[in-house]
Amino acid sequence: MSALGAALPPGDGVAVFNGVYLSVTEEVGRRLVDGYFQDPSATEELDARFAGRYLAAVDAVATGGRPPACWRPLFQSRRHPGVRPVQFALAGINAHIGHDLALALLDTCRARGVEPDALEGDFDRIGALLTGMEERIREELMPGPDLLDVADPLTHLMGSWSLEKAREAAWAAFRALWGLRGLPELAAEFAERVDTTVGLVGRFLLTPLPSAP
DSSP states (O other), X not given: OHHHHHHSOTTOHHHHHHHHHHHHHHHXXXXXXXXXXXXXXXXXXXXXXXXXXXXXXXXXXXXXOOOOTTTHHHHHHTTOTTSOHHHHXXXXXXXXXXXXXXXXXXXXXXXXXXOTHHHHHHHHHHHHHHHHHHHXXXXXXXXXXXXXXXXXXXHHHHHTOOHHHHHHHHHHHHHHHHHTTTOHHHHHHHHHHHHHHHHHHHHHHTOOOOOOO
Protein backbone atom coordinates (compact mmCIF):
# COMPACT_ATOMS: atom_id res chain seq x y z
CA MET A 1 0.00 0.00 0.00
CA SER A 2 2.87 2.38 0.73
CA ALA A 3 4.40 1.70 -2.70
CA LEU A 4 1.01 2.10 -4.37
CA GLY A 5 0.43 5.42 -2.62
CA ALA A 6 3.83 6.70 -3.75
CA ALA A 7 3.06 5.76 -7.35
CA LEU A 8 -0.36 7.44 -7.56
CA PRO A 9 -0.91 11.18 -8.16
CA PRO A 10 -2.33 12.98 -5.09
CA GLY A 11 -5.63 13.91 -6.74
CA ASP A 12 -6.41 10.35 -7.80
CA GLY A 13 -9.48 9.00 -6.00
CA VAL A 14 -7.81 5.64 -5.47
CA ALA A 15 -4.85 7.44 -3.88
CA VAL A 16 -7.23 9.18 -1.47
CA PHE A 17 -8.71 5.88 -0.33
CA ASN A 18 -5.30 4.19 -0.28
CA GLY A 19 -3.98 6.82 2.12
CA VAL A 20 -6.93 6.32 4.43
CA TYR A 21 -6.64 2.53 4.32
CA LEU A 22 -2.89 2.64 4.94
CA SER A 23 -3.47 4.62 8.12
CA VAL A 24 -6.04 2.04 9.25
CA THR A 25 -3.72 -0.92 8.62
CA GLU A 26 -0.90 0.84 10.46
CA GLU A 27 -3.18 1.37 13.47
CA VAL A 28 -4.27 -2.28 13.41
CA GLY A 29 -0.60 -3.29 13.19
CA ARG A 30 0.21 -1.28 16.31
CA ARG A 31 -2.72 -2.84 18.17
CA LEU A 32 -1.66 -6.36 17.20
CA VAL A 33 1.35 -6.07 19.50
CA ASP A 34 -0.14 -4.14 22.43
CA GLY A 35 -2.68 -6.69 23.69
CA TYR A 36 -5.75 -4.99 22.21
CA PHE A 37 -6.99 -8.09 20.40
CA GLN A 38 -8.09 -11.36 22.00
CA ASP A 39 -6.59 -13.44 19.19
CA PRO A 40 -3.84 -11.46 17.44
CA SER A 41 -2.95 -14.33 15.12
CA ALA A 42 -6.48 -14.67 13.75
CA THR A 43 -6.85 -10.90 13.48
CA GLU A 44 -3.57 -10.63 11.60
CA GLU A 45 -4.72 -13.30 9.15
CA LEU A 46 -8.06 -11.56 8.69
CA ASP A 47 -6.29 -8.23 8.13
CA ALA A 48 -4.02 -9.78 5.47
CA ARG A 49 -6.89 -11.50 3.66
CA PHE A 50 -8.93 -8.30 3.83
CA ALA A 51 -6.14 -6.14 2.38
CA GLY A 52 -5.47 -8.76 -0.29
CA ARG A 53 -8.93 -8.25 -1.78
CA TYR A 54 -8.35 -4.52 -2.23
CA LEU A 55 -4.91 -5.08 -3.73
CA ALA A 56 -6.35 -7.72 -6.07
CA ALA A 57 -8.86 -5.15 -7.34
CA VAL A 58 -6.00 -2.68 -7.92
CA ASP A 59 -4.02 -5.33 -9.80
CA ALA A 60 -7.05 -6.27 -11.92
CA VAL A 61 -7.45 -2.69 -13.10
CA ALA A 62 -3.70 -2.24 -13.66
CA THR A 63 -3.59 -5.31 -15.92
CA GLY A 64 -6.70 -4.42 -17.91
CA GLY A 65 -8.97 -6.77 -16.00
CA ARG A 66 -12.33 -6.18 -14.38
CA PRO A 67 -12.51 -5.64 -10.61
CA PRO A 68 -15.52 -6.67 -8.51
CA ALA A 69 -18.64 -4.55 -9.04
CA CYS A 70 -18.20 -2.93 -5.63
CA TRP A 71 -14.88 -1.38 -6.72
CA ARG A 72 -15.83 -0.28 -10.24
CA PRO A 73 -17.40 3.08 -9.27
CA LEU A 74 -14.22 4.21 -7.52
CA PHE A 75 -11.91 3.19 -10.35
CA GLN A 76 -14.23 4.65 -12.99
CA SER A 77 -14.64 8.00 -11.18
CA ARG A 78 -11.13 8.29 -9.73
CA ARG A 79 -10.27 11.43 -11.77
CA HIS A 80 -13.70 13.07 -11.94
CA PRO A 81 -13.33 16.78 -11.06
CA GLY A 82 -16.80 16.95 -9.52
CA VAL A 83 -16.11 14.31 -6.87
CA ARG A 84 -14.66 15.48 -3.54
CA PRO A 85 -11.87 13.66 -1.66
CA VAL A 86 -14.18 12.56 1.17
CA GLN A 87 -16.46 10.92 -1.40
CA PHE A 88 -13.55 8.89 -2.78
CA ALA A 89 -12.57 7.85 0.74
CA LEU A 90 -16.04 6.72 1.76
CA ALA A 91 -16.72 4.99 -1.57
CA GLY A 92 -13.57 2.93 -1.06
CA ILE A 93 -14.51 2.14 2.53
CA ASN A 94 -18.00 1.17 1.37
CA ALA A 95 -16.58 -1.27 -1.21
CA HIS A 96 -14.06 -2.75 1.17
CA ILE A 97 -16.32 -3.09 4.21
CA GLY A 98 -19.55 -3.84 2.37
CA HIS A 99 -18.17 -6.61 0.16
CA ASP A 100 -14.58 -7.59 0.89
CA LEU A 101 -14.92 -7.88 4.66
CA ALA A 102 -17.59 -10.61 4.54
CA LEU A 103 -15.45 -12.69 2.17
CA ALA A 104 -12.28 -12.15 4.20
CA LEU A 105 -14.10 -13.28 7.34
CA LEU A 106 -15.38 -16.35 5.50
CA ASP A 107 -11.92 -17.23 4.20
CA THR A 108 -10.37 -16.79 7.65
CA CYS A 109 -12.91 -19.06 9.34
CA ARG A 110 -12.41 -21.73 6.70
CA ALA A 111 -8.62 -21.55 6.85
CA ARG A 112 -8.51 -21.72 10.65
CA GLY A 113 -11.32 -24.24 11.03
CA VAL A 114 -13.30 -22.07 13.45
CA GLU A 115 -16.89 -20.89 13.75
CA PRO A 116 -17.87 -17.22 13.19
CA ASP A 117 -18.24 -16.63 16.93
CA ALA A 118 -14.47 -17.08 17.29
CA LEU A 119 -13.89 -13.87 15.31
CA GLU A 120 -16.76 -11.76 16.60
CA GLY A 121 -15.03 -10.18 19.58
CA ASP A 122 -12.05 -8.92 17.60
CA PHE A 123 -14.36 -7.96 14.72
CA ASP A 124 -16.03 -5.57 17.17
CA ARG A 125 -12.66 -4.29 18.38
CA ILE A 126 -11.64 -3.50 14.80
CA GLY A 127 -14.99 -1.77 14.41
CA ALA A 128 -14.21 0.53 17.32
CA LEU A 129 -10.92 1.49 15.64
CA LEU A 130 -12.67 2.11 12.33
CA THR A 131 -15.29 4.34 13.92
CA GLY A 132 -12.58 6.59 15.30
CA MET A 133 -10.83 6.61 11.94
CA GLU A 134 -14.07 7.51 10.13
CA GLU A 135 -14.54 10.56 12.35
CA ARG A 136 -10.99 11.67 11.59
CA ILE A 137 -11.49 11.11 7.86
CA ARG A 138 -14.59 13.27 7.81
CA GLU A 139 -12.84 16.00 9.79
CA GLU A 140 -9.75 15.98 7.55
CA LEU A 141 -11.39 15.61 4.14
CA MET A 142 -14.63 17.55 4.45
CA PRO A 143 -14.70 21.35 4.31
CA GLY A 144 -15.00 23.24 7.58
CA PRO A 145 -18.37 24.13 9.08
CA ASP A 146 -18.17 27.62 7.63
CA LEU A 147 -18.51 26.08 4.15
CA LEU A 148 -21.21 23.52 4.97
CA ASP A 149 -24.76 23.64 6.21
CA VAL A 150 -27.60 21.16 6.37
CA ALA A 151 -28.71 22.07 2.86
CA ASP A 152 -25.30 21.48 1.30
CA PRO A 153 -25.38 18.48 -1.11
CA LEU A 154 -22.14 17.07 0.30
CA THR A 155 -23.47 17.22 3.86
CA HIS A 156 -26.60 15.37 2.77
CA LEU A 157 -24.67 12.78 0.76
CA MET A 158 -22.16 11.96 3.48
CA GLY A 159 -24.89 11.80 6.13
CA SER A 160 -26.70 9.15 4.10
CA TRP A 161 -23.98 6.51 4.63
CA SER A 162 -23.01 4.87 7.92
CA LEU A 163 -19.90 2.85 8.65
CA GLU A 164 -21.65 1.10 11.53
CA LYS A 165 -24.53 0.01 9.28
CA ALA A 166 -22.06 -1.17 6.65
CA ARG A 167 -20.24 -3.26 9.27
CA GLU A 168 -23.50 -4.76 10.50
CA ALA A 169 -24.44 -5.66 6.93
CA ALA A 170 -20.99 -7.19 6.34
CA TRP A 171 -21.32 -9.39 9.43
CA ALA A 172 -24.83 -10.46 8.37
CA ALA A 173 -23.58 -11.28 4.86
CA PHE A 174 -20.70 -13.29 6.33
CA ARG A 175 -23.05 -15.29 8.56
CA ALA A 176 -25.32 -15.96 5.58
CA LEU A 177 -22.39 -17.11 3.45
CA TRP A 178 -21.18 -19.31 6.30
CA GLY A 179 -24.61 -20.90 6.47
CA LEU A 180 -24.56 -21.45 2.70
CA ARG A 181 -21.05 -22.92 2.59
CA GLY A 182 -22.46 -26.37 1.78
CA LEU A 183 -24.44 -24.92 -1.13
CA PRO A 184 -21.77 -23.36 -3.37
CA GLU A 185 -24.09 -22.23 -6.17
CA LEU A 186 -26.40 -20.38 -3.78
CA ALA A 187 -23.41 -18.93 -1.91
CA ALA A 188 -21.90 -17.63 -5.17
CA GLU A 189 -25.21 -16.09 -6.20
CA PHE A 190 -25.61 -14.41 -2.82
CA ALA A 191 -22.05 -13.07 -2.90
CA GLU A 192 -22.65 -11.66 -6.38
CA ARG A 193 -25.81 -9.91 -5.17
CA VAL A 194 -23.90 -8.36 -2.28
CA ASP A 195 -21.17 -7.21 -4.68
CA THR A 196 -23.69 -5.57 -7.02
CA THR A 197 -25.62 -3.88 -4.23
CA VAL A 198 -22.48 -2.44 -2.64
CA GLY A 199 -21.45 -1.17 -6.08
CA LEU A 200 -24.75 0.69 -6.42
CA VAL A 201 -24.17 2.38 -3.06
CA GLY A 202 -20.69 3.36 -4.26
CA ARG A 203 -22.13 5.05 -7.34
CA PHE A 204 -24.44 7.05 -5.11
CA LEU A 205 -21.56 8.13 -2.86
CA LEU A 206 -19.58 9.28 -5.91
CA THR A 207 -22.32 11.53 -7.29
CA PRO A 208 -20.52 14.54 -8.82
CA LEU A 209 -21.28 17.76 -6.95
CA PRO A 210 -21.02 21.42 -7.91
CA SER A 211 -17.85 23.16 -6.85
CA ALA A 212 -17.92 25.04 -3.57
CA PRO A 213 -18.31 28.82 -4.01
